[in-house]
Amino acid sequence: MIRRPRNRRRADHEVVRAGELLQPAGPEALEVHARTLAIGGHLASTMVVTGYPAEVSPGWLAPLLAFPGHLDIALHIEPVPNLVAAAGLKKQRARLESGRRGAFDKGHLDNPEVEAAAADAADLAYRIARGEGKLFHVGLYMTVHASDEETLAEQVAAVKAVAESLLMTVAPTTYRALPGWLTTLPLGIDMLKIRRTFDTAALAACYPFASPELPAPADAAGAGAGAGSQVLYGLNAVSGAPVLWDRFGCDNYNSVTLARSGAGKSYLAKLELLRLLFTGVTASVVDPENEYVRLAETVGGTVVALGADGVRLNPFDLPCHGEAGGEDVLTRRVLFLHRFLAVLFGAEVKGAEEAVLDRALLATYARVGITADARTWTRTPPVLADLAEVLGEDGSEVAAGLVERLTPYVTGSHACVFNGHSTVSTAGHLVVFALRQLPEEVKAPAMLLALDAIWRQVTDAGRGGKHLVIVDEAWLLMRDEAGARFLFRMAKAARKNWTGLVVITQDADDVLASPLGRAVVANAATQILLRQAPQAIDTISASFRLSHGEREFLLSAGRGEALLLAGERRKVALISVAAPGEHEIITTDPGELAAQQWTEDTDPDLAVDHDLGEETWNQ
Known part of the structure; x- marks a missing residue:
C-alpha cells in the first residue's frame, strides 16, 4: 500500500510506476513524507550529490563505503556518444572563448576560473578526438536507513559530514523521497536524473577498487614489471572494499607471511598463487605438507614427490x-x-x-x-x-x-x-615439490635441494616472464644456518631474475631471532601477518612496529583475517575471500575434504575433475 503525502499531490503515473516496481518483492506498505519514507518498520532518507571536487584520487569514495551505519550508495552511469560529446564541447569552448574575448575588449583582468575551464575543455576535446577517453552522464545517490526519526537525523548529518569532508555538495530529495529510494535500489533505474558529466579518468576514480589505507604501487597500473599482475587479496575488514595488491609493482617482489598454525596462511598463499597464474605468472612451490598438490593437479602443474619410489634429484x-x-x-x-x-x-x-x-x-x-x-x-x-x-x-x-x-x-x-x-623434470608453469613422504630428519636438506633446482630454473637465460617461488613452513630450513643463508641469497637476488620469493612460517622466532631471518624479512616489500599466539606477539610487535590496535587485531583475528603491510604508512586489515570453485581447490580442511570425497564416491556425476591438464588450463 502506497499512501500519498498530504502536503503534496503526486502524479498518478509516478505512483503507478512505483507500485509496479515494488510489486515483485517490495515492502507491505510505504508511507511517503516530504524528505523521508517509512518502509515497513524503519525510515529512510535519500540525498543526491550535486557538487564534486575539482581533483580526486583513485578510490576517493572509499570513506563513504566505510560509513558505519546503514547506507545504500547508487552510481548511475550513461555513456555519451562521441559525436554528441564533441558537439557539446565545441559549444562550451565557444561560450568560454566568447566570454574571454568580451572581458578582454572591456579591459577586464583574466578570470582564473574561466581560463582553467577553457584549458580543461580544450584538453578533453582533444582526448576524445584521439579516442583516449569518453564522456558519461553520472548520477550519485545515497539512501540512509534508521529505526526512528531521531537516529535518522543523526545518520543523515553524519553522512553529510563525510561527504563535505570529500568536498562534495549534497542535497535532500525533497518531495521526491520515493523516486530517490527507488533510484538507490538494485534495479538499474534512475528516476531522478540529477547528473553531471564525467570523463573516463574521473569516472574510473569513483570506483572503490582501491583501499585508501593501502594505495596501489605507483607503477602497478602502468607499463613495467608490475603491469597486469594485480590480484584481489580480500576485502577490507573495516569498509568491505576490495583490497588489490601487486607484489610485482613494489621495490622488490618478495613477501613474508607469519601466523600461528591454523590461521589460514597457506590458504591465503594458495589463493594468491591461483589468481597470479591467471595473469601469466609461473610458479614453483616447496611444499613440506602436500598442501599445494590438489591445486597443481587442477591447473595441470607438475608434482615432484620427493621420497616416492623412483623420484630423486x-x-x-x-x-x-x-x-x-x-x-x-x-x-x-x-x-x-x-x-x-x-x-x-x-x-x-x-x-x-x-x-x-x-x-x-x-x-x-x-x-x-x-x-x-x-x-x-x-x-x-x-x-x-x-x-x-x-x-x-x-x-x-x-x-x-x-x-x-x-x-x-x-x-x-x-x-x-x-x-x-635425477629422475624427474622440474620445468613447467607450476612445479610443486611435495615433501610429505620424507621423514622430518631429511626435510630440511630436501627443501634446500628443491630450492636449488628452482633457482637453476629461475636463472635460466632462456626463461622469460614473472616467476613466484613459495617456501611453505620455512622454519624447517631457517633453523639451519646454511639453509637460512641460501634463503637469504635468494631473497637478495630474486628481483634481478624477475622473481618473487614467498616465505611462509608459523614459527616467528626462527625467522626474527637470527640476523639472517631478519634480513629475509627486511628484503620483503610485502609482509602479511595473520593471527598470532600471545607468546609471540611481543616479538612481532617490536619487529614490525605495530600499534596497540594492530597488536590487538592480530591477537583476536579469525581464520583468514590478516594485516597486510607495505611500509610503515601502508597497512590494511583484510579478510581473505575465495569463490566456491577456488575454495574447493585450495582447502585442506579434513572435514571438507572428507565430505567432498563422500559426494564424489556416492554420486559420480557430481565429481569434480581435478586434472584439467595443462592444455585446458592454458586455454
Whole structure:
C-alpha cells in the first residue's frame, strides 16, 4: 500500500510506476513524507550529490563505503556518444572563448576560473578526438536507513559530514523521497536524473577498487614489471572494499607471511598463487605438507614427490647453461654442495673437514671428466656414492669420519632420496615439490635441494616472464644456518631474475631471532601477518612496529583475517575471500575434504575433475 503525502499531490503515473516496481518483492506498505519514507518498520532518507571536487584520487569514495551505519550508495552511469560529446564541447569552448574575448575588449583582468575551464575543455576535446577517453552522464545517490526519526537525523548529518569532508555538495530529495529510494535500489533505474558529466579518468576514480589505507604501487597500473599482475587479496575488514595488491609493482617482489598454525596462511598463499597464474605468472612451490598438490593437479602443474619410489634429484647436477657474467659454474656448484652437505649433516663443516671435502668434491667431478673447462659441464654428473668412494680412498681419519656421516644417504635408509641421478623434470608453469613422504630428519636438506633446482630454473637465460617461488613452513630450513643463508641469497637476488620469493612460517622466532631471518624479512616489500599466539606477539610487535590496535587485531583475528603491510604508512586489515570453485581447490580442511570425497564416491556425476591438464588450463 502506497499512501500519498498530504502536503503534496503526486502524479498518478509516478505512483503507478512505483507500485509496479515494488510489486515483485517490495515492502507491505510505504508511507511517503516530504524528505523521508517509512518502509515497513524503519525510515529512510535519500540525498543526491550535486557538487564534486575539482581533483580526486583513485578510490576517493572509499570513506563513504566505510560509513558505519546503514547506507545504500547508487552510481548511475550513461555513456555519451562521441559525436554528441564533441558537439557539446565545441559549444562550451565557444561560450568560454566568447566570454574571454568580451572581458578582454572591456579591459577586464583574466578570470582564473574561466581560463582553467577553457584549458580543461580544450584538453578533453582533444582526448576524445584521439579516442583516449569518453564522456558519461553520472548520477550519485545515497539512501540512509534508521529505526526512528531521531537516529535518522543523526545518520543523515553524519553522512553529510563525510561527504563535505570529500568536498562534495549534497542535497535532500525533497518531495521526491520515493523516486530517490527507488533510484538507490538494485534495479538499474534512475528516476531522478540529477547528473553531471564525467570523463573516463574521473569516472574510473569513483570506483572503490582501491583501499585508501593501502594505495596501489605507483607503477602497478602502468607499463613495467608490475603491469597486469594485480590480484584481489580480500576485502577490507573495516569498509568491505576490495583490497588489490601487486607484489610485482613494489621495490622488490618478495613477501613474508607469519601466523600461528591454523590461521589460514597457506590458504591465503594458495589463493594468491591461483589468481597470479591467471595473469601469466609461473610458479614453483616447496611444499613440506602436500598442501599445494590438489591445486597443481587442477591447473595441470607438475608434482615432484620427493621420497616416492623412483623420484630423486641429484645434488651434483650442473646448470645446463653458464651463469651470467661468465662465472665458473663448477666452482659455484662445489660451494652449493658444501652448504647442502652441512644441512644434510646437521652441522657446519669447518677446518680440516672443509678442506678434505673440497678436494674430494673436485676430484669426484674430475673422475667423470668435468673440470673448469666449460665444454665439460654438459657431461653426466657424479652422484653421492662417487663422493663417498673418493673420500674412502683418501685414507685420512677426517675423510673416514665424513664417509661415516654420508653412509645413511649413500647405502642406508635415505639412499633412495639423495643418491642417484635425477629422475624427474622440474620445468613447467607450476612445479610443486611435495615433501610429505620424507621423514622430518631429511626435510630440511630436501627443501634446500628443491630450492636449488628452482633457482637453476629461475636463472635460466632462456626463461622469460614473472616467476613466484613459495617456501611453505620455512622454519624447517631457517633453523639451519646454511639453509637460512641460501634463503637469504635468494631473497637478495630474486628481483634481478624477475622473481618473487614467498616465505611462509608459523614459527616467528626462527625467522626474527637470527640476523639472517631478519634480513629475509627486511628484503620483503610485502609482509602479511595473520593471527598470532600471545607468546609471540611481543616479538612481532617490536619487529614490525605495530600499534596497540594492530597488536590487538592480530591477537583476536579469525581464520583468514590478516594485516597486510607495505611500509610503515601502508597497512590494511583484510579478510581473505575465495569463490566456491577456488575454495574447493585450495582447502585442506579434513572435514571438507572428507565430505567432498563422500559426494564424489556416492554420486559420480557430481565429481569434480581435478586434472584439467595443462592444455585446458592454458586455454
